[in-house]
Amino acid sequence: MNNNGKIYVVGIGPGNREQMSLLALRAIKESDVIVGYKTYINIIEDLTEGKEVINSGMKKEIERCDITIDEAEKGKVVSIISSGDPGVYGMAGVILELVAKRNSDIEVEVVPGITAANAAAASLGAPLMHDYAVISLSDLLTDWEVIKRRIDCAAAGDFIITLYNPRSKGRVTQIEEAREIIMQYRKPTTPVGIVRNAKREGEEVFITNLENMLKHKIDMFTMVIIGNTNTYKLNDKMITPRGYFK
Incomplete structure (x- = not known):
């Protein structure tokens, strides 16, 4: 055991063991x-045998990070896990900010993971071969007007656009508004890839x-x-050309 304690902020990717680094x-x-959200803890349950496991529900991010730091300050090595990559809408930023606020000398190592965007892109083919923007439609932590402005800028700049958290039970109109904004700049025939449970059991892929x-x-x-203005569908795959064949 590291007597000084250590925190790993671990990205477990989509969830399948083959997709973990x-x-x-x-x-x-x-x-x-x-430490982690209980759904993600369940995914790696077989890896936690003989270890202390601390899980919690949604919207407990600060609490989970505080617990992680508390345990590390006792001299323990602690992994706090995120799906995908912990630096993409994950726990990495929160941990680093809280460690700094405490003036703690705990070592923090961020362990990257395959993001939902990259997992979905692989299932679709090669839609992210050029510049792309990643935008979450969740307005829990970001004002919706700010999100709309980001969508508008990404669409105007002809970026491929990947949408996280596109629709929930309590948030149904944002995806409709996002589509309206993008259609000001893109043709109705612009390819769109939709992937549910990317690289997980029950995956569904639509173009x-x-x-x-x-x-x-x-x-x-x-x-x-x-897709951007050059993205196209070929043999049930979605491709954004990089320009190699000009």
């Missing part, structure tokens, strides 16, 4: 304590277009990737 597996193996994208099931388990 060797470093993520090693960090979890080395840890005395595993549609801006005009028809809302006809498909879109929820919090879904990634939506909207």
Whole structure:
């Protein structure tokens, strides 16, 4: 055990073991304590045998991070886990900010993971071959007007746009507004990839277009990737050309 304690902020990727990095597996193996959202803890349950496990529900991010630091300050090695990559809408930033606020000398190592955007893109083909923007439609922590402005800028700049948290039970109109903004700059025939449970059991992959994208099931388990003006569909794959064949 590290007498000074240590925190691993671990990205477990989409969830399947094959999609986890060797470093993520090693960090979890080395840890005395595993902290995380209970759904993600369940995914790696077989890796936590013999370890102290602390889990909690949604919207407990600050609490989980405080517990993680508390345990590390006792001299323990602690892994706090995020799905995807912990630096993309994950726990990395919160941990680093809280450690700084405490003036703690605890070592923090961020362990990257495959993001939902990259996992979904792989299932679709190669839609992210050029510049792209990642935007969350959740307005819990960001004002909706700010999100709309970001969508507008990304669409105007002809970025491929990947949408996280596109629709929830209590948030149903944002995806509709996002589509309206993007359609000011893109043709209705612009390819749109919709992937539910990317690289997980029960994965569903659809390639549609801006005009028809809302006809498909879109929820919090879904990634939506909207092509730029050059993106096209080829043999059931979505491709954004990089320009190699000019």
